[in-house]
Amino acid sequence: MKSVAVEQGLTPVKQYLEERGCQVVDMTADQPQSQPGVCAIVITGADKNVMGIQTVVNNVPVISADGLTPEDVYHRVQEFIH
Structure with missing residues (x-):
């Protein structure tokens, strides 16, 4: 099962996310993208760009939770879990 790294x-x-059956792992500060099976990374958004555009780290989408409800984040994560 693919997992989601959360800051x-x-x-x-x-x-x-856990309540909805997602496997969640704590994001390691040094290299979150090195965790095997991570399909998305959720960050606080404190250092996101002005447009709020998702960036990709080593082909893993980064979702900024800034201004989003947990439900909004869940729906965005679902786009990347296959």
Whole structure:
């Protein structure tokens, strides 16, 4: 099963994803993209670009949770879980 890496400080998002059956792993500060099986990375958005465009790290989409509800984040994550 593919998992979602979630940055620290996003406990409500992490809990919501887990409640919906997502496998959630804590994002490691050094290299989150090195975690095998991660299909998306969810960040707080504190350092996102002005347009809010998702970036890709080593072919893993990065989703900014800034301004999104846990449900919104879940729906975005679902686009990347296959």
